Amino acid sequence: MPQLAPPGELAVVPIGDFHTEAGGLINEAFLAYQRWGQLRIGQDGSTNVLLIQHALTGDSDVAEWWKGLVGPGMALDTERFCVICTNVIGGCKGSIGPADRHPDGDHWGSRFPAISIRDQVDAEKKLLDALGIRRLSAVIGGSMGGARTLEWSLMYPEAVDAALVIAVSARASAWQIGIQSAQISMIEGDLFWHGGDYYDTGYSPNAGLGAARKLAHLTYRGELEVDERFGSEAQPGENPLGTFRDRRQRFAVQSYLDHQARKLVERFDAGSYVILTDSLNRHDISRDRGGLNKVLSSSTVPTMVVGVDTDILYPYHQQEHLSRNLGNLLAMAKISSPVGHDAFLAEFRQMDNILRRFMALAEPSLTIPDSPELTGKIEFYI
Numbered sequence: 556m557p558q559l560a561p562p563g564e565l566a567v568v569p570i571g572d573f574h575t576e577a578g579g580l581i582n583e584a585f586l587a588y589q590r591w592g593q594l595r596i597g598q599d600g601s602t603n604v605l606l607i608q609h610a611l612t613g614d615s616d617v618a619e620w621w622k623g624l625v626g627p628g629m630a631l632d633t634e635r636f637c638v639i640c641t642n643v644i645g646g647c648k649g650s651i652g653p654a655d656r657h658p659d660g661d662h663w664g665s666r667f668p669a670i671s672i673r674d675q676v677d678a679e680k681k682l683l684d685a686l687g688i689r690r691l692s693a694v695i696g697g698s699m700g701g702a703r704t705l706e707w708s709l710m711y712p713e714a715v716d717a718a719l720v721i722a723v724s725a726r727a728s729a730w731q732i733g734i735q736s737a738q739i740s741m742i743e744g745d746l747f748w749h750g751g752d753y754y755d756t757g758y759s760p761n762a763g764l765g766a767a768r769k770l771a772h773l774t775y776r777g778e779l780e781v782d783e784r785f786g787s788e789a790q791p792g793e794n795p796l797g798t799f800r801d802r803r804q805r806f807a808v809q810s811y812l813d814h815q816a817r818k819l820v821e822r823f824d825a826g827s828y829v830i831l832t833d834s835l836n837r838h839d840i841s842r843d844r845g846g847l848n849k850v851l852s853s854s855t856v857p858t859m860v861v862g863v864d865t866d867i868l869y870p871y872h873q874q875e876h877l878s879r880n881l882g883n884l885l886a887m888a889k890i891s892s893p894v895g896h897d898a899f900l901a902e903f904r905q906m907d908n909i910l911r912r913f914m915a916l917a918e919p920s921l922t923i924p925d926s927p928e929l930t931g932k933i934e935f936y937i
Contacts, residue, residue: 559637559686562591563618565649570681573644579668582658586682587649588641589615591625592633597924600689601716605631606679607640608696608703610900611771611831612823614648615640623903630910635923636692643703644678645670645830653826654754665751670830671837672699676706680714690714692921695910697721697861697899698869699831702838705877708856709840717885717917719910721861721899724873725847725880726839731868734774735832738767742825751826764825765816767832772815777865777895785811851880857920859885859913863898885916 560566565587573584595603607617617640618625625631631638642650645667653667683689694715696704701723708718724731745763747753753760773781785808789795793804805813841847858881862874871889878887890905892898899906 559590559594560588563589563616565589565615567649568682568685570678570685573674573678573681575668575674576671576677577669579670581644581651581663581668584644584651584678586641586644586651586678587615588639588682589617590637590639591618592635592637594637594688595924596687597922599922601922601924602688602690602692603636603923604688604691605636605638606683606691606694606707607631607638608694608700608707609640609643610696610698610700611835612819612828613700614646615642620900621903621906624907624910630907630914631695632914639683639688641679641682643675643699643831645675645827645834647824647827650678652824653751653830654824662752662754664754664826667751667826667830669837670834672702672706672834673710675703675834676710679703679707680711690922691716692923693717693719693913693917695719695721695913698723698896699835702835705840708854708858709844709850712854712856715856716921717913718856718858719861719913720858720874720877722863722866722869722874722896724838724869725851725877726841727836728873732836734770734868735836738770739829739832741766741770742829745825748825751829754826759820760825761820764823764828765813765820767828768816768819769812772812774868775895775897777867777893777898779865780893780895781808783893784808848880851877852882854882857883857885857917859888859916861888861890861899861909863890863892863894863896865893865898866896868896886912888912 567585567587569585573581627634642648644650645652653663657663694704694707701720704718704720742760742763745760747758748760788807790805790807790810795804795806841850844850860874860878862871888909890898890902892902894901
């Protein structure tokens with residue numbers, strides 16, 4: 556009988572030895588998750604679970620990073636649905652990653668194998684199996700979470716009633732691989748990286764991680780938004796136009812990026828950043844399956860696709876490509892925002908409308924055990 560963690564509380568579930576797509580082994584793996592709402596399971600195995608997929612440096616606390624969208628009567632209605640969000644394998648927010656201890660007592664560090672988006676989904680499936688959840692009302696995710704959502708619909712179509720794919724592509728483009736590889740190089744070039752085995756040195760590759768975040772953050776935001784906010788203004792009290800260049804004298808945008816770098820360094824592990832960024836480089840739904848469009852057309856899960864009109868990292872034409880080729884398209888939606896890629900995490904009013912529209916469109920495809928009167932015997936787990 557499934558026993559879920561109390562609402563909002565982080566729980567860790569062992570999933571056993573995990574074999575990666577590329578042949579690696581993660582001994583005694585475990586994943587963390589949080590949930591909101593009451594789980595309902597029908598006799599046919601249907602559930603009311605909405606599985607949410609976080610982005611690269613996100614975590615399982617979807618009620619925080621999508622605040623106002625998860626809760627009673629909200630777009631992700633916890634009076635009707637059980638919302639579950641996991642922390643991805645390789646992460647550093649409760650699930651096993653490079654910073655965790657190997658069974659031999661030392662940190663995994665450089666021994667932590669590379670993982671793919673498919674590995675992330677496979678690990679998540681093992682977690683849900685351990686919880687007694689075999690079928691999902693919907694899978695929803697943006698950016699790296701959108702890549703996972705796509706793979707869920709292709710790897711386990713029988714387990715997914717509907718999917719919402721946000722701000723991602725069918726495969727990593729050369730530009731994406733290039734920009735992401737540059738970030739990895741910044742971390743690996745830090746003197747404190749030590750080949751990934753820095754955990755017992757007393758130092759961390761914070762400078763490399765901060766530099767990677769600055770570059771990444773520029774791809775997360777829109778050029779118009781950044782220019783409107785900062786232009787070519789100097790940071791108050793500093794002068795970047797002096798006789799000699801001085802790194803302490805900054806433009807306002809430099810100060811902003813320094814701030815973003817500090818925030819990530821304080822909350823995220825560099826080893827996990829490398830592992831997860833590399834998994835985005837490996838994203839390709841056509842790998843070992845045939846042509847890209849052929850794979851998309853084979854999808855049977857009703858899927859809605861969402862893009863952002865100013866997205867630099869995953870340009871809108873990539874979501875248009877998905878919408879033109881998916882075998883079972885529910886709808887296409889566009890977020891109009893100067894914010895860029897991060898708009899799906901910032902434009903809450905538009906996301907509220909999109910999520911509600913998705914749930915309405917997906918309704919005919921969902922098999923939701925609403926009440927004992929409608930579905931016969933239903934067991935409730937809290």
